[in-house]
Amino acid sequence: MTAVLEFAGVTVRRGQATLLNDINWTVEEDERWVILGPNGAGKTTLMQVASAQMHPTAGVAGILGEVLGTVDVFDLRPRIGLTSAVLAERIPRGELVRDVVVSASYGVVGRWREHYDGLDHERAEQLLVELGAQRLLDRTFGTLSEGERKRVQIARALMADPELLLLDEPAAGLDLGGREDLVSTLSVLASDEFAPATVLVSHHVEEIPPGFTHALLLRQGEIVAAGPKERVITEELLSATFGMPLIVRHEDERYSARRRSRQHAGTGRG
Numbered sequence: 001m002t003a004v005l006e007f008a009g010v011t012v013r014r015g016q017a018t019l020l021n022d023i024n025w026t027v028e029e030d031e032r033w034v035i036l037g038p039n040g041a042g043k044t045t046l047m048q049v050a051s052a053q054m055h056p057t058a059g060v061a062g063i064l065g066e067v068l069g070t071v072d073v074f075d076l077r078p079r080i081g082l083t084s085a086v087l088a089e090r091i092p093r094g095e096l097v098r099d100v101v102v103s104a105s106y107g108v109v110g111r112w113r114e115h116y117d118g119l120d121h122e123r124a125e126q127l128l129v130e131l132g133a134q135r136l137l138d139r140t141f142g143t144l145s146e147g148e149r150k151r152v153q154i155a156r157a158l159m160a161d162p163e164l165l166l167l168d169e170p171a172a173g174l175d176l177g178g179r180e181d182l183v184s185t186l187s188v189l190a191s192d193e194f195a196p197a198t199v200l201v202s203h204h205v206e207e208i209p210p211g212f213t214h215a216l217l218l219r220q221g222e223i224v225a226a227g228p229k230e231r232v233i234t235e236e237l238l239s240a241t242f243g244m245p246l247i248v249r250h251e252d253e254r255y256s257a258r259r260r261s262r263q264h265a266g267t268g269r270g
């Protein structure tokens, strides 16, 4: 098995603040990870390093067999599919959905006289079909709902056939139906043996798609736990991560969590 990410002692500091502290983490190519943690835990910073957008202050970040800092990031970045709120903001609102997706094969945002051949357009269309967004092909990005935009962004991230897919809070801003649709789309993707190694950032255990294999819990820039999700998504570890007593349920391959009430507090279990 080949490691897609291999972080050793990765630390990111900005002024007096330590955003990530001594992160040791390995992602293999057949794994699907979810990163959970409260606001400000360092999840986006971790994705910034994993996508070769940010260098660690200390430690070694191995990405797709290369070591960040010893390789041209412009060779590395096209091998990584990334979705994030920051990237979504850069997509021109007047751009057609088919162009938003197809332009990813050239690593650009905004179509400007690039030449794409028929195969690129076929692939873009196929990805939108797989993500249940084919009917959006000829709409402009600015007219889409938040949930539709997320699907288009994931299709765009997959367009260049990445070896690593990083999804930074794809469910943020979605309503219940939109979230459930996205979770099932990601679950289908997770079970596809040809899909790339995937890392999904989330605030909520409800958003962990069935088929995801591993979890990493982050709090104040440090790993609370990382490994196979059955060992990591536990009441004890999630309570420590979010800093409050939680009751965690696991049913039909989905998780849910809520605060343990005072009534439960003395009983030990919910």
Ligand SMILES: Nc1ncnc2c1ncn2[C@@H]1O[C@H](COP(=O)(O)OP(=O)(O)OP(=O)(O)O)[C@@H](O)[C@H]1O
Binding pocket: 014, 015, 017, 019, 037, 038, 039, 040, 041, 042, 043, 044, 045, 046, 203
């Ligand atoms: N340039 C900077 N200087 C100082 N602190 C920073 C800087 N950039 C980010 N931070 C802080 O680092 C911490 C981690 O930020 P990050 O965006 O990685 O967290 P996150 O887990 O993704 O949060 P959220 O869930 O709210 O999106 C936050 O407390 C943030 O305020």
